[in-house]
Amino acid sequence: MALTVIQGADLSSRNTFGMRVSCRRLVEYRSEQELRDYLVDRPSEEPLLHIGGGSNLLFTKDFPGTVLHSCIKFIEPLEAAAGEGSGGCCTPPGENSGLLKKASPDISATPATEEVLLRVGAGVVWDDLCAWCAEKGLWGTENLSLIPGEVGAAAVQNIGAYGREVKDLIVRVECIDLKTGEKVVFDNGDCRYGYRDSAFKNELKGKYAVTAVVLKVTGEYSPELDYGHVREAVIREYGSDEKLTPMMVRKVIIDTRKGKLPEPSEVGSAGSFFRNPYITENQYRTVESVAEREGLGPVPHFPVEGGLVKVPAAWMIDKCGWKGVRRGNAGVWDTQPLVLVNATGKASPDEILGLENEIIASVKNRFGVTLVPEVEHI
Numbered sequence: 071m072a073l074t075v076i077q078g079a080d081l082s083s084r085n086t087f088g089m090r091v092s093c094r095r096l097v098e099y100r101s102e103q104e105l106r107d108y109l110v111d112r113p114s115e116e117p118l119l120h121i122g123g124g125s126n127l128l129f130t131k132d133f134p135g136t137v138l139h140s141c142i143k144f145i146e147p148l149e150a151a152a153g154e155g156s157g158g159c160c161t162p163p164g165e166n167s168g169l170l171k172k173a174s175p176d177i178s179a180t181p182a183t184e185e186v187l188l189r190v191g192a193g194v195v196w197d198d199l200c201a202w203c204a205e206k207g208l209w210g211t212e213n214l215s216l217i218p219g220e221v222g223a224a225a226v227q228n229i230g231a232y233g234r235e236v237k238d239l240i241v242r243v244e245c246i247d248l249k250t251g252e253k254v255v256f257d258n259g260d261c262r263y264g265y266r267d268s269a270f271k272n273e274l275k276g277k278y279a280v281t282a283v284v285l286k287v288t289g290e291y292s293p294e295l296d297y298g299h300v301r302e303a304v305i306r307e308y309g310s311d312e313k314l315t316p317m318m319v320r321k322v323i324i325d326t327r328k329g330k331l332p333e334p335s336e337v338g339s340a341g342s343f344f345r346n347p348y349i350t351e352n353q354y355r356t357v358e359s360v361a362e363r364e365g366l367g368p369v370p371h372f373p374v375e376g377g378l379v380k381v382p383a384a385w386m387i388d389k390c391g392w393k394g395v396r397r398g399n400a401g402v403w404d405t406q407p408l409v410l411v412n413a414t415g416k417a418s419p420d421e422i423l424g425l426e427n428e429i430i431a432s433v434k435n436r437f438g439v440t441l442v443p444e445v446e447h448i
């Protein structure tokens with residue numbers, strides 16, 4: 071299969087916010103070699119943006135350059151990666167699981183306690199990988215079920231949910247240098263992972279295309295139930311928190327998420343719009359005194375590194391009265407005020423930006439804390 075190049079591509083269906091924007095050119099590649107071939111010939115003065123599923127992006131305008139997207143799709147236990155021939159293009163489970171099965175040895179024979187290294191193409195939908203692992207009885211990804219997006223971006227973003235972060239599963243990240251076309255492999259430590267953060271979002275930003283990720287999952291019984299109400303939900307569903315399978319935990323996580331977050335295919339959003347602020351003790355005392363004075367109840371807070379305090383952005387936004395508020399076609403999700411939505415499907419970037427600015431100003435006025443967007447503005 072050849073490279074797909076679409077001139078003047080519409081990106082509406084390429085970003086979960088549903089912003090109606092376009093780019094000069096959309097290039098989809100199916101192997102490292104196809105990407106290299108494109109990089110050799112590309113007009114070098116043009117801006118380049120690599121996207122995955124577009125679920126953490128807010129396009130603020132048309133993109134005046136080339137948008138790259140990986141269609142490298144395979145899941146293979148590492149032993150099966152003969153020749154490390156990345157670019158083996160297999161269809162994800164939802165489309166044709168037969169192909170994936172062919173690429174993978176029978177790991178149902180894996181001893182129950184054994185760790186398994188999986189090499190996964192960057193274009194695999196993250197939740198397809200979670201489903202695949204759960205079907206095979208492999209622990210590690212189940213709490214991260216249903217997070218939108220693709221495997222390549224998961225390694226860029228260090229996705230996390232319900233007490234698990236992908237950094238704890240990642241062994242190494244395979245990349246192509248977008249300037250030279252050379253292959254570069256980053257070990258976990260080189261990726262400098264932090265909370266929803268990595269070197270790919272900082273000093274390495276825009277320099278590499280992630281083509282494959284090697285992750286470590288395990289057959290050893292290891293459910294993580296201690297975050298939030300996960301254990302309660304598991305007991306409610308199964309009557310016990312013992313003798314679980316990854317598939318059972320995955321189901322509970324999916325049900326929990328569906329009740330809280332908008333389904334991207336129904337309501338446009340990019341998930342949590344703002345980061346949870348880490349504030350100083352002094353700032354925290356200000357927030358606490360506002361809450362006391364105005365009868366807002368106890369302030370949820372968590373000590374974090376550097377003597378700072380994390381206060382959930384959702385709590386502050388909620389206390390400023392934003393839950394369910396609409397501004398034209400843009401809105402704040404009614405069960406999770408951290409999520410801004412394209413409420414009608416017709417919101418323009420300016421409407422989302424206007425709402426974002428209003429929320430930032432109101433939280434600043436009331437609590438003295440400046441919220442910072444988590445969603446990347448393009």
Ligand SMILES: Cc1cc2nc3c(=O)[nH]c(=O)nc-3n(C[C@H](O)[C@H](O)[C@H](O)COP(=O)(O)OP(=O)(O)OC[C@H]3O[C@@H](n4cnc5c(N)ncnc54)[C@H](O)[C@@H]3O)c2cc1C
Nearest residue numbers: 122123124125126218219220222223229230279280340341
């Ligand atoms: C409803 C909803 C719920 C969400 N819940 C969560 C959650 O619970 N936890 C969480 O952590 N996140 C969550 N998110 C955010 C989002 O799903 C993640 O950040 C996800 O990893 C983004 O993946 P993507 O493929 O859509 O990447 P994109 O949004 O397309 O890109 C994200 C970043 O990765 C870069 N990138 C993408 N692919 C590559 C590649 N192959 N090579 C190099 N760079 C690349 C992009 O340039 C960009 O900087 C949620 C989003 C939505 C819409």
